Amino acid sequence: MRLERRETVPLALVATAPLAAILCALLLAAGLIGAAGVNPLAAYGEMLRGAFGSRLSLTEMFTRATPLILTGLAAAVAFRARLWNIGGEGQFFMGALVTAWIGHSLGLPGPIGMAVLLVCGMAAGALLLAGPAYLRLHFGVDEVVTTLLLNFIVILFVGLMIEGPLRDPLAFGWPQSVPVDSAYRFADLVPRTRLHMGLLVALAAAGIVWLILTRTVFGVETRAAGLNAKAAAFAGISLPRTIMGVALLSGALAGLAGAVEVMGVTGGVTTTMSPGFGYAGIVVAMLAALHPAGVVVAAVFVATVFVGADAMSRATGVPSFIADVIVALSLLTMLVALLFTTYRVRR
Amino acid sequence: MTPVLELSNITKRFGALTANEDVSLQLGQGEILALLGENGAGKTTLMNILFGHYEADEGTVRVFGEDLPAGKPRAAIAAGVGMVHQHFTLAGNLTVLENVMLGSERLTRFGSDTSAARSKLMGISDRFGLPVKPDVKVSKLSVGERQRVEILKALYRDARVLILDEPTAVLARPEAERLFETLRGMTKDGLSLIFISHKLHEVMAASDRVAVLRGGKMVAERKTRDTSPAELAELMVGRKVERPKREAHSIGAPVLVGSGITVEQEGAFVLDDVSFTVHAGEILGIVGVSGNGQGALGALLSGLAHPTAGSLTLGNTDIGHFGPRDLIEAGVARVPEDRHSEGAVGEMSVWENAVLERLRSDAFSNLGFVRKQAAQEHARDLIGRFDVRGATPETRIRLLSGGNMQKLILGRSLSTGPKFLLANQPTRGLDEGAIAAVHQELLAARSEGAAILLISEELEEAVQLSDRIQAIVKGRLSQPVTADEADARRLGLMMAGVWDTEDAA
Numbered sequence: 001m002r003l004e005r006r007e008t009v010p011l012a013l014v015a016t017a018p019l020a021a022i023l024c025a026l027l028l029a030a031g032l033i034g035a036a037g038v039n040p041l042a043a044y045g046e047m048l049r050g051a052f053g054s055r056l057s058l059t060e061m062f063t064r065a066t067p068l069i070l071t072g073l074a075a076a077v078a079f080r081a082r083l084w085n086i087g088g089e090g091q092f093f094m095g096a097l098v099t100a101w102i103g104h105s106l107g108l109p110g111p112i113g114m115a116v117l118l119v120c121g122m123a124a125g126a127l128l129l130a131g132p133a134y135l136r137l138h139f140g141v142d143e144v145v146t147t148l149l150l151n152f153i154v155i156l157f158v159g160l161m162i163e164g165p166l167r168d169p170l171a172f173g174w175p176q177s178v179p180v181d182s183a184y185r186f187a188d189l190v191p192r193t194r195l196h197m198g199l200l201v202a203l204a205a206a207g208i209v210w211l212i213l214t215r216t217v218f219g220v221e222t223r224a225a226g227l228n229a230k231a232a233a234f235a236g237i238s239l240p241r242t243i244m245g246v247a248l249l250s251g252a253l254a255g256l257a258g259a260v261e262v263m264g265v266t267g268g269v270t271t272t273m274s275p276g277f278g279y280a281g282i283v284v285a286m287l288a289a290l291h292p293a294g295v296v297v298a299a300v301f302v303a304t305v306f307v308g309a310d311a312m313s314r315a316t317g318v319p320s321f322i323a324d325v326i327v328a329l330s331l332l333t334m335l336v337a338l339l340f341t342t343y344r345v346r347r
Numbered sequence: 348m349t350p351v352l353e354l355s356n357i358t359k360r361f362g363a364l365t366a367n368e369d370v371s372l373q374l375g376q377g378e379i380l381a382l383l384g385e386n387g388a389g390k391t392t393l394m395n396i397l398f399g400h401y402e403a404d405e406g407t408v409r410v411f412g413e414d415l416p417a418g419k420p421r422a423a424i425a426a427g428v429g430m431v432h433q434h435f436t437l438a439g440n441l442t443v444l445e446n447v448m449l450g451s452e453r454l455t456r457f458g459s460d461t462s463a464a465r466s467k468l469m470g471i472s473d474r475f476g477l478p479v480k481p482d483v484k485v486s487k488l489s490v491g492e493r494q495r496v497e498i499l500k501a502l503y504r505d506a507r508v509l510i511l512d513e514p515t516a517v518l519a520r521p522e523a524e525r526l527f528e529t530l531r532g533m534t535k536d537g538l539s540l541i542f543i544s545h546k547l548h549e550v551m552a553a554s555d556r557v558a559v560l561r562g563g564k565m566v567a568e569r570k571t572r573d574t575s576p577a578e579l580a581e582l583m584v585g586r587k588v589e590r591p592k593r594e595a596h597s598i599g600a601p602v603l604v605g606s607g608i609t610v611e612q613e614g615a616f617v618l619d620d621v622s623f624t625v626h627a628g629e630i631l632g633i634v635g636v637s638g639n640g641q642g643a644l645g646a647l648l649s650g651l652a653h654p655t656a657g658s659l660t661l662g663n664t665d666i667g668h669f670g671p672r673d674l675i676e677a678g679v680a681r682v683p684e685d686r687h688s689e690g691a692v693g694e695m696s697v698w699e700n701a702v703l704e705r706l707r708s709d710a711f712s713n714l715g716f717v718r719k720q721a722a723q724e725h726a727r728d729l730i731g732r733f734d735v736r737g738a739t740p741e742t743r744i745r746l747l748s749g750g751n752m753q754k755l756i757l758g759r760s761l762s763t764g765p766k767f768l769l770a771n772q773p774t775r776g777l778d779e780g781a782i783a784a785v786h787q788e789l790l791a792a793r794s795e796g797a798a799i800l801l802i803s804e805e806l807e808e809a810v811q812l813s814d815r816i817q818a819i820v821k822g823r824l825s826q827p828v829t830a831d832e833a834d835a836r837r838l839g840l841m842m843a844g845v846w847d848t849e850d851a852a
Contacts, residue, residue, distance in 0.1 A: 008746070215719070217712045224703060228692040234649060234683055235703040236671030 004344050017337040018287045018294070022301060024337075025330035029322060038316045050311020051304040057311065059195035063265065065296075065303035067092070067274075069202040070257035071281025072288060072295040073209050074125075078250035080213070080290050081226040083136075083243055085129060087147030088254040089278025090154035093269070094128045095121035095258030097158050100269045101166055103180030103262070110183045117184055118201070118259050125255015126248040128154070133247035137240045151278065159271050168268055179267035186264040196264035203296065205253065210292040212249070222246055254278060275306060276324070283331040289338070302327055349412060351376050351539045352397075352428075352508050357406035359392055366392040367403070368563045374508065379530065379540045381554035381571070383547075383583055385778035387748060389563040390543045391433075394510050398430045399423040410508065429501025433512040435493050439486035443479050443496050444468060447503045464503075471502045475533050491522040509533075511542040515549055516776070519636055519804070527553040545583070545778050547576040561585055584780045591787045593812055593830075594794075599627030602798035603648075603767045608657035608667075610643050617643035620657070621824040623817060625767065625798040630789065631827070632813030633802045635842055640822035641802050642684065645771040648800065649681045650674040661767060675704055680760035684771040684802075686749070690756045693745030697735075698726035700744045701759050725762075733758035734784065750781025757788050761797075768792060771802045786812060806838060820844040 030040035051061040071088045078085035085091075099121040106113050132146035159175070162168075166177040186196035213219040225232040225242045233239055257277060266273050280302050287301065288294030309323030352374040359367040366389045374380050384390045395401045397408055402418035409415065410426040423430075437446050448464045465481055472479050477495050485493060494514065501509055511530075515523040527549065530540055544550050550557055551571060559567045559582045567582045581587050603625045610618040618640055625631045635641060646652035647659070650671040659667040661677055669677065683689035691700045702711045702722040711722050726740040733754045738747055747755070753773065760768060770789060774782045789812060793799055802819075803809040809816060816833050818825040818841035825846040828837060840846070 008743075215717055216715050217706045217717055218715065220699060220703075220706060220717055224692045224695060224699070227694045228688070230688050231690065231692045232703075233651065234671060234681075234689040236650070236675065237703075 006342060006344050009341050013341050014289060017341050018289065018298065018334060021287065021333040021337040022330050024333040025326055028329050028333075029326045032325060033318055033322065036318045038318050043312050043316050043318055046312040046315040047305070047308030049308075050315075051308035053311075055190070056193060057307065059190050059193035061300070061303050061307045062199055063194045063196070064307050065299045066196075066199045066202045066264065067257040067261045067277045068280055068284050068299035068302055069296055070205060070253050070260065071277050072284030072299050073205060073281075073292060074250045074253035074257070075281045075285035076288060076290040076292065076295055077209060077213070077253065078246055079285060081222045081243065081246040083133065083246050083250065084144045085132075085147050085247070085250050085254075086144055086282065087129060087132065087150050087251075087278070088257075088281045089274065089276065090147070090151040091125035091128050091251050091254035092258040092261075092274055092278045093154050093158050094124040095255030096262045096266075096269045096273065097161060097166070097177065097258070098124035098255075099259040099262045100177045100180055100267075101161075103184045104178040106181065106184070113181070114184050114186075114263065117180065117263060118256060121255045121259025121262075122252035123255070125253070125258065126251040128255070129247045129251030130244070133244055137243060155271055158269060162269060162271070166269075171268070175270065177269040180263055184263055185267065186260075194265060198260035198264035201256070201260055205256065206292045206296050209249075209253070213292065218242075218245060254281070257281075280306075280327055283327050283334075286331055286334050286338075301330075350374055351411055352541075353409040354393070354397060355407050355409070357393065357396055357403045357408075359389075359396055359401060359403050365563050367396070370406075370560070370563070370565045372558055372565065374539050374541060376539055377534045377537060379534055379542070379553060379555045381550040381557045382541055382543045382560065383545065383550050383557050383579060384543075384560035385545055385583055385780065386750070386776075388560040388583075390560055391512055392563075393560070394430065394512060394541070394543060397423070398428060398510065424504050424506075427505060427507040428510065429498075429504060429506025429508070430510045431494070431497045431501060431512065431514060433514075433516055435497055437485045437493055437496060437500075440484065442482050442484055443488070443499075444481040446485055446496060447481075447500050451504055468499065468503060471499060475502065475536060476529060477502075490517045491526070494518070494526070507538060509538055509540050511540065513543055513545075515544070515546065523549065524552075547579055547583075547779070550579065551576055559583055580779050584778075588779050588783050590783050590811060591790055593630075593790060593814075596628060596794065598629045598814065599796060601625070602627050603659070603661050603800070605659045606657055608647070608654045608659060610647055610652050611655045612643070612652070617652075617822050618647065618654075619822040621819075621822070622657075623800070623824060623827070625800050627766075627796045627798050628793055629814045630793055630799045630801055630812050632809035632816040633800065633819050633824070634806055634809045634816055634838060635804070635819035637804050639819050641771070641804075641819060643822065644819065645684050645769065645802060648679070648769040649683065649771075650679075671704070672707070675763075678763075678766035680763060680765035680768045682753075682757055682760055682768070682770045682773050684775075686752055686756055691744045691752060694743060696740065697730070697738050697742050697744050697747075697755065698723045698740035701726040701729055701740075701755065704759065705763075729755060729758040729762060732762070733788065748781075750777045750784070753777060753781065753785060754788070757785060761788065761792055764795075765792075765797055768797050768799045769802075770799060772804065773801070774803075774805070774808060782808075806835075810838075816841075818842045818844075818846070 033040040033043045050057055052058055071092060074088050099117050102120050103117045108116060132143045135141035135146055136143045162175050162177040168176045168178045186198045189195045189197055189199055221237045222242050225237055225239055229239055262269060284295055284298040284302055287298035305323050305326050309320045312318060313320035350373040354372040357367050357370045370393055382390050396403045399418055399420040399422060407414055410428060415426055416422050444465055447468055468481055477499055479495060479499060514526060554571045557569050557571055558565060561583060601624050606622045608618055608621050609616060643652060650669050654667045658665055664677060666674060666677055702725060706712055711718050723740040730738050735751045735755045737751060744752060773785050789799060801812055810833055813830055815827040815829050817827045825841045
């Protein structure tokens with residue numbers, strides 16, 4: 001048996017690969033659910049109901065999908081240029097922290113203040129990734145290591161800040177940062193639910209990223225540099241500039257996710273506000289085959305698993321950790337599926 | 348005499364494409380058969396069927412009178428067929444001996460019988476005149492030596508029929524000649540050989556018999572002594588091909604002048620005090636054995652390397668410190684040495700590749716947005732003007748054949764009406780038809796007054812195209828000679844680095 005590279009990849013295959021991957025992941029997880037003594041079909045039924053069954057569950061699912069769209073975009077943009085940004089989690093927290101800090105006492109009128117805050121969150125994320133990008137460009141330091149390790153540093157830093165200078169005195173001793181001024185909170189998208197206007201920001205971001213990647217000189221150059229750095233250099237494309245541009249864009253998107261989450265859901269920052277949005281963004285990007293439109297769909301899937309697993313856990317007693325298992329498995333199965341879209345198996 | 352190898356009525360389809368159609372072929376004991384054909388004629392597919400990598404849809408393979416089961420390389424090896432692939436399949440971090448033993452040891456035995464293997468290998472090495480050092484790591488060997496290891500590997504498995512896929516693709520001319528001498532000697536020891544090639548001169552020099560494949564079909568078989576390169580070329584391409592001839596014409600003013608240029612990389616001189624002048628309407632050929640500084644000269648003229656001493660001027664502008672963008676802006680066009688790794692981004696479309704160098708110009712972008720319509724129009728124009736076959740603006744460029752990809756790259760460079768064109772190995776790996784087309788375009792650009800610097804390792808090509816020729820040896824350039832003065836002896840001496848003494852002699 002050997003692998004042979006496909007000359008052309010049929011579109012149908014590209015579209016079905018993520019579906020097949022998700023199906024395989026669900027089948028594999030079914031084994032674990034079965035081992036926990038629950039009928040997997042019943043469990044998945046509960047999961048679906050938990051994410052789509054009512055107005056409340058549906059809005060919860062989209063609330064969860066909002067930051068995932070943004071962190072997914074962050075990973076997709078970076079991976080396309082072969083910048084392995086594993087630091088989405090850290091950039092998310094940095095964006096969140098800076099937004100809460102500035103937004104607590106920013107004396108600007110509502111809409112302008114909100115715009116300023118979003119930009120601040122983006123800048124925080126962008127700057128955080130600029131460091132590893134600089135180290136890679138000038139000293140050849142592997143960004144997988146630096147971005148991954150920065151996640152832990154940032155979360156500890158957030159812990160330091162919310163126990164110390166940014167501690168919310170009204171939080172009854174809970175380690176939580178001061179909240180953003182209520183003037184800068186996103187309005188509800190659906191009344192009396194947690195779903196906020198931030199979803200529209202995320203969707204707009206997906207559209208803008210798509211436009212940047214396909215229609216701008218920067219996007220085409222980035223893609224060229226990612227696919228064949230030598231040919232790109234020969235054509236006069238500056239690789240350091242491209243990589244740095246990608247790093248700023250990717251970091252900004254992850255930082256934006258943090259800002260949106262704070263302004264839309266939590267108000268203040270806690271170290272537990274993210275169930276791994278940054279890491280899950282990597283899965284979202286891979287399931288989407290790094291395509292911005294795909295990111296939106298993949299984010300909905302991952303959000304369904306996260307939100308649905310809680311409901312499933314309540315109904316059947318299967319630990320909700322199964323959500324992490326399913327998401328992680330779907331990354332692995334997607335990697336295998338990608339292999340089969342680029343190669344065919346020959347006897 | 349019974350044939351040692353017999354392919355009968357082989358047909359192989361890949362989806363809609365028929366790679367081999369009803370091909371029959373015989374190989375006699377002690378014979379050297381050349382399998383000749385253009386890129387994509389089905390040569391490699393046929394040999395992969397013979398060796399069991401592919402399974403034929405129809406037809407049979409017989410080795411020494413026995414039917415070979417389809418699709419089983421191990422059966423082919425057991426029957427005495429050995430294959431030397433174009434891209435070597437050696438492990439660089441293992442020694443020669445380990446590489447040779449790899450795959451032919453029994454899995455069930457503990458440890459390995461190195462001493463027996465060593466004596467067998469050395470025996471084969473002596474018998475066939477293929478000297479090797481068994482304990483050297485393969486990564487330390489030259490390309491020619493690695494190929495020798497590949498051949499030894501096949502012989503170690505008791506191959507009596509050897510298939511060599513484009514054995515000279517990676518070799519310099521003298522190495523190639525030595526290889527064919529060795530192969531000739533091996534046939535005296537009872538081996539039978541098939542080698543795949545698209546180079547006419549080596550087929551004429553080294554084979555007993557030639558089989559010509561075209562479009563997957565066997566179109567002719569000739570005894571080598573009864574045929575001629577011209578006939579073979581016509582059989583291979585299917586029509587008469589002639590490389591265009593350079594017409595004498597008057598040459599203009601100097602366009603690109605390099606004087607006393609030195610390029611240092613990591614403390615070593617890769618170009619050492621080189622001087623050259625290219626005039627309008629002139630082709631200056633740079634000949635030399637590969638690895639003598641052609642890469643650095645190419646990088647210098649592509650804007651990827653810069654002189655540490657000396658000057659490079661285009662007209663009145665010093666362009667020594669220009670990067671690719673500025674060079675293109677100034678009227679320099681470049682055809683890179685390796686079209687796959689430098690010339691094109693394989694996974695991107697033809698139109699994106701067509702404008703990649705000039706994305707930031709007003710013609711193809713506006714306020715940072717790509718003008719896709721204009722770019723696609725430009726690509727369509729190039730496809731038409733330069734006869735790029737099998738391409739639309741949306742085709743991924745990886746799917747084009749080498750010749751068509753090269754025509755597009757050449758077209759992309761020439762469409763701007765450049766003052767100076769660097770053509771670095773423009774026909775490497777191309778088949779006869781594509782070579783003629785590339786030569787045609789270079790000569791047309793010359794007639795229109797472009798100054799062209801041609802770097803070539805094919806002497807024949809350099810002599811055919813160039814008005815003047817300089818040799819590059821160890822990073823230094825000889826004085827130029829005109830095409831009329833450039834006979835084989837003189838060029839040979841120049842390429843050996845003998846030019847300082849020429850005047851004295």
